[in-house]
Structures are given as structure tokens and as C-alpha cells.
Amino acid sequence: MIKSKEDIVQEFRVQSIQEAAIRVISRKGMASATMQEIAEEAGVAKGTIYLYFRDREELVEKTFETAIGELHKQVDAALESEGSFEQRLRAMTMAKLAFFNQNREFFRLYHTLKMPEGSASQQRRQKRNCQPQFQARVERLAGALKAAMDAGEVRPLDPKRLALILIETSTAIVLERLNEETPPPESDDVELIVSTLLSGIAIPK
Amino acid sequence: MIKSKEDIVQEFRVQSIQEAAIRVISRKGMASATMQEIAEEAGVAKGTIYLYFRDREELVEKTFETAIGELHKQVDAALESEGSFEQRLRAMTMAKLAFFNQNREFFRLYHTLKMPEGSASQQRRQKRNCQPQFQARVERLAGALKAAMDAGEVRPLDPKRLALILIETSTAIVLERLNEETPPPESDDVELIVSTLLSGIAIPK
DNA sequence: TCCTCGACTGACCGCGCGTTCAGCGCGGTG
DNA sequence: CACCGCGCTGAACGCGCGGTCAGTCGAGGA
Numbered sequence: 001m002i003k004s005k006e007d008i009v010q011e012f013r014v015q016s017i018q019e020a021a022i023r024v025i026s027r028k029g030m031a032s033a034t035m036q037e038i039a040e041e042a043g044v045a046k047g048t049i050y051l052y053f054r055d056r057e058e059l060v061e062k063t064f065e066t067a068i069g070e071l072h073k074q075v076d077a078a079l080e081s082e083g084s085f086e087q088r089l090r091a092m093t094m095a096k097l098a099f100f101n102q103n104r105e106f107f108r109l110y111h112t113l114k115m116p117e118g119s120a121s122q123q124r125r126q127k128r129n130c131q132p133q134f135q136a137r138v139e140r141l142a143g144a145l146k147a148a149m150d151a152g153e154v155r156p157l158d159p160k161r162l163a164l165i166l167i168e169t170s171t172a173i174v175l176e177r178l179n180e181e182t183p184p185p186e187s188d189d190v191e192l193i194v195s196t197l198l199s200g201i202a203i204p205k
Numbered sequence: 206m207i208k209s210k211e212d213i214v215q216e217f218r219v220q221s222i223q224e225a226a227i228r229v230i231s232r233k234g235m236a237s238a239t240m241q242e243i244a245e246e247a248g249v250a251k252g253t254i255y256l257y258f259r260d261r262e263e264l265v266e267k268t269f270e271t272a273i274g275e276l277h278k279q280v281d282a283a284l285e286s287e288g289s290f291e292q293r294l295r296a297m298t299m300a301k302l303a304f305f306n307q308n309r310e311f312f313r314l315y316h317t318l319k320m321p322e323g324s325a326s327q328q329r330r331q332k333r334n335c336q337p338q339f340q341a342r343v344e345r346l347a348g349a350l351k352a353a354m355d356a357g358e359v360r361p362l363d364p365k366r367l368a369l370i371l372i373e374t375s376t377a378i379v380l381e382r383l384n385e386e387t388p389p390p391e392s393d394d395v396e397l398i399v400s401t402l403l404s405g406i407a408i409p410k
Numbered sequence: 411t412c413c414t415c416g417a418c419t420g421a422c423c424g425c426g427c428g429t430t431c432a433g434c435g436c437g438g439t440g
Numbered sequence: 441c442a443c444c445g446c447g448c449t450g451a452a453c454g455c456g457c458g459g460t461c462a463g464t465c466g467a468g469g470a
Contacts, residue, residue, distance in 0.1 A: 009447090029320070031236035035428060045449045047430075056428065086407070111320050115234070115313060154406050161397060162406060164377040172373035173366060192366055200405035201359050201367060202291070214417090240458060250419045252460075261458065 014052050017042045018063040026105035030060070030112040064113055067106060068133055071099050079140060085148040090194050093170050097186045100174045107178055138163045169193055219257050222247045223268040231310035235265070235317040269318055272311055273338055276304050284345060290353035295399050298375050302391045305379045312383055343368045374398055 020042035025033040035056060039046040053059040078091035100107050113130045141163035148154040154162075170193055177183040225247035230238040240261060244251040258264040283296035305312050318335045346368035353359040359367075375398055382388040 013447095034426085036426095046428090047449055048447080050429070051447075108320060115316050152408060155404075155408055157397060157401070157406065161378060161381065161394070162401070164381055165374050165398075165401060168373045168377035169370050172369040176366065176369055189366070192362060193370075196362070196367070196370060196405070197401075198405045198407040199360075200401070200403045201362065202403040203357060203360055239456085241456095251458090252420065253418055255459070256417075 010052070013044070013048070017044070017049055017052060017059070018066055021059055021063045022067055022106060022109060025060070025063075025112070026108045029108065064109065064130065065133075067103075068110065071096075071103075071106075071110075072133070072137060074099055075137070076140065079144055085144070085151075085153045086194065086198060088144070089166070089197070090190060093190045093193050094186065096170050097174060097177070097190060100178070101186060104178055107174065138167065141166060166197060169197060215257070218249070218253070222249070222254055222257060222264070223271055226264055226268045227272055227311055227314060230265070230268075230317070231313045234313065269314065269335065270338075272308075273315065276301075276308075276315075277338070277342060279304055280342070281345065284349055290349070290356075290358045291399065291403060293349070294371070294402070295395060298395045298398050299391065301375050302379060302382070302395060305383070306391065309383055312379065343372065346371060371402060374402060 017038070021033070021038050024038045024041050027033075028037070035046050035049060038059075039049055042049075049059065053062065074095045075092055078095045079088055081088055081091055083091075114134065138160065142159040145154060145159040145162050145166075149156050149159070173189050173193060177189065183189070222243065226238070226243050229243045229246050232238075233242070240251050240254060243264075244254055247254075254264065258267065279300045280297055283300045284293055286293055286296055288296075319339065343365065347364040350359060350364040350367050350371075354361050354364070378394050378398060382394065388394070
């Protein structure tokens with residue numbers, strides 16, 4: 001089945017609008033990003049958006065799914081690559097830092113979705129759609145940690161909690177890097193994170 | 206100078222409204238917490254709020270300052286107590302977990318303020334008022350880490366980045382605990398955090 | 411008892427948002 | 441060339457918000 005002209009146009013419009021949505025939401029935050037501004041950013045009229053998305057909610061939801069897919073694809077590839085757990089942890093951290101370095105504006109959207117806002121029904125919907133994505137990430141990492149524990153590479157601790165700690169540690173550094181004028185080379189921060197996580201901060205007595 | 210009756214009433218009103226604001230913002234999120242609902246929660250009319258706070262912005266700002274003050278007071282006390290760095294780290298983590306366990310609803314407000322929303326001017330204002338508080342926390346901890354490094358208790362690494370990692374690690378666990386029906390005892394999680402941070406997750410070869 | 415004062419109220423206002431839809435213009439067709 | 445269909449437009453609508461202010465009412469003084 002080859003793509004018809006209409007399909008190509010449709011795909012292009014959807015993509016333009018989603019990219020505009022990411023830019024505006026990243027700039028203004030989820031709550032203050034208006035349909036008007038997203039439309040202007042995409043170079044279409046406000047009404048046009050409603051030809052491709054039922055309402056604001058669907059636009060945000062689909063946009064987020066598309067955008068986060070790219071990040072998770074890269075991180076999962078690193079997690080499932082060959083090598084010791086240390087090597088994979090390093091690759092994963094590198095992938096995350098590199099992604100947010102190239103998509104600095106996406107970070108705010110990513111963060112906003114973790115803490116749902118809005119009416120109760122909006123919150124429930126956002127939770128149903130987004131939490132599984134975060135949850136899935138945590139559980140993949142937890143699985144990898146469990147395997148590393150069984151292989152004797154990692155101390156036997158609660159895998160889920162460790163996964164959360166690993167993820168949030170790199171998130172903290174990404175956030176700091178975004179606030180810095182000239183962040184240090186990515187590899188420096190990757191080393192700091194990996195070294196801290198693996199060996200801890202204490203000097204053994 | 207003793208308090209007059211009017212002062213007592215005034216203080217009571219301000220406190221009621223602020224407590225209501227915390228509850229509503231925690232429930233609905235910063236963006237969807239309306240003045241109407243805050244007024245209802247406080248048991249006053251909407252107009253009454255404007256007798257004690259200039260506008261919505263000032264209410265949120267003052268409320269946050271009051272609320273976060275309590276948390277930071279407790280954490281700083283733990284940080285400045287006597288003992289080894291490990292003991293103080295343990296005390297600090299314990300204080301944080303205990304605080305959010307007793308003020309579960311406050312956590313969302315705390316998180317929302319980290320990532321400012323709203324118009325550009327609102328964002329700037331929120332940044333000027335709230336970032337210093339977070340910044341101060343990071344720098345206090347960074348100072349303590351530096352001292353511990355000089356004392357040979359901690360490996361010589363970038364203190365500021367380490368401080369961020371320590372803070373976010375416990376934040377990650379707090380968030381998970383809030384989502385859990387029956388979280389494990391606080392002390393278990395404190396031990397996990399402290400142990401992971403100090404010794405790392407790897408099994409030395 | 412009546413008057414005064416000011417804390418408190420809540421209907422009301424203007425604004426800005428998401429959403430709609432009547433109409434416009436353009437590429438394709440006979 | 442006349443006609444049609446359809447993707448697109450943006451003025452207009454309703455709604456719900458933050459903020460206002462004329463009016464209410466009960467405590468306290470004369």
C-alpha cells in the first residue's frame with residue numbers, strides 16, 4: 001500500500017502541528033500553551049488543528065506519545081545492548097543526556113506530564129495514558145537490575161526502588177545542565193553519575 | 206507588644222486560607238486550583254481572600270513560603286546536627302521522608318513550583334521567589350559535602366552535582382511512597398537511600 | 411435603644427480560553 | 441470556461457476564571 005498524496009499532506013500537517021505543540025508547551029508550560037499560539041507556531045489557523053485532533057486533550061496526548069517514543073527507543077536500545085551492566089548503564093545515561101541536549105525544550109513537557117494537572121477527569125486520563133509509559137521504563141530498568149543482581153554484578157536490593165533512583169539521578173543532572181550556560185562535556189557528567197551510582201560517594205575506611 | 210484581638214483574628218484567617226490553598230493546590234494542581242474552591246475549602250467567601258492577599262499570585266507565594274519553611278527548618282536542623290556525615294545524611298533523609306509522610310498533599314505543590322508555569326512574567330516572578338529557596342537548599346548541602354570531602358569522609362567530586370543527586374534520590378523515593386498503598390517503614394527506605402548513596406550499587410570485584 | 415463602623419459577602423464584570431461553523435478560494439473535472 | 445468539492449480559515453460563541461464593590465449584619469460604644 002503506497003501513500004496517496006492526501007496521506008502525505010495529512011502526515012505533514014499532523015507532524016507540523018505536533019512539533020509546534022512541543023515547542024509552545026516547552027516554552028510556556030502545559031497550562032498556558034494556547035491553541036492559538038500552537039496554531040501560529042505551526043503556521044495554520046486555529047480551526048485547522050481541529051481537523052486533525054478531536055480536541056486539545058487529544059493533541060497533547062498524541063504529541064507526547066510521539067515525542068517520548070523517540071527517547072524511550074534510544075534508552076531501551078542502550079539498555080538492551082551487549083556488555084556488562086556497567087557498560088549498559090553508561091550507554092543508557094549517555095543516551096538520555098544526549099537526547100535532552102538535542103531536545104532541550106522537550107524537557108519541560110516531559111516533566112509536566114509526570115505530575116498531572118487539571119480537573120479530576122483530565123488527571124485520570126493523563127494518568128492512564130502517561131503513567132504506563134513511565135511505569136514501563138521503570139520496570140524495564142528494574143528487570144535489567146534484577147538480572148544484574150542474579151549475575152552477581154549488583155548488590156541485592158529492591159530493584160524497583162533502585163530503578164527509580166537511577167532514573168532520577170540522571171534527571172537531576174539533566175535539569176542542572178539545562179540551567180547552566182556552558183555545561184561540562186556530557187561524558188564528564190555521565191562518568192560522575194555512573195561512578196556515584198556504582199561505587200557510592202563514601203571513602204571506605 | 207501583645208497581640209490585640211484583631212491581630213489574632215487576622216492571623217487565624219490568614220492561616221485558614223493558606224491551609225485551604227495548600228489542600229486545594231495539592232489536590233487539583235497549581236493551574237486548576239480556583240479562588241472559588243480555595244474560599245469554599247477555607248469556609249469564607251471569595252472576596253474575603255482579597256482582604257488578606259492582594260491577588261492570587263501573592264496568596265500562592267506567601268503560602269508556599271510558609272509551608273516550605275517548615276520542611277527546610279527540619280532538614281537544615283538534621284544537616285547541622287552533630288555526628289559523622291553518614292549520621293547527618295541519615296537524619297536528613299529521615300526528616301524529609303517523615304515530613305512528606307505527614308504532609309502527603311503538600312508534595313505536589315512542592316513539585317509544581319520547581320517547574321514554573323504561566324505567562325513569562327509569572328514565570329519570572331515565580332523563579333525569583335522560589336528558585337532561591339531550592340538553590341539555598343542545594344548550596345547548604347553542597348557546603349556540607351565539601352566539608353565532608355575535606356575531612357576525608359567523602360570522595361572528592363563536584364559538590365553541587367552531588368548535592369542535586371542526594372536531594373533527587375530521596376525525592377524519587379518519596380514520590381514512590383506516595384503512590385504506594387502501604388509503603389514500607391520509613392527506616393527501610395532511609396537505609397536503602399543512605400546505603401546506595403554511600404556505597405553504591407555495585408558488588409566490588 | 412439606636413447608631414456607627416468595618417469585616418465579610420457574593421452577584422457581577424471583563425477577559426481570554428477552547429471550540430465551532432459558515433464561508434472562502436483553489437485545484438481538479440467535464 | 442463553469443462548476444464542484446474540500447481543505448482551510450478566523451470571527452464569533454459560551455464558559456469559567458480572577459478580580460471588584462455595593463450591600464449586609466452584628467458587635468460595641470454613646
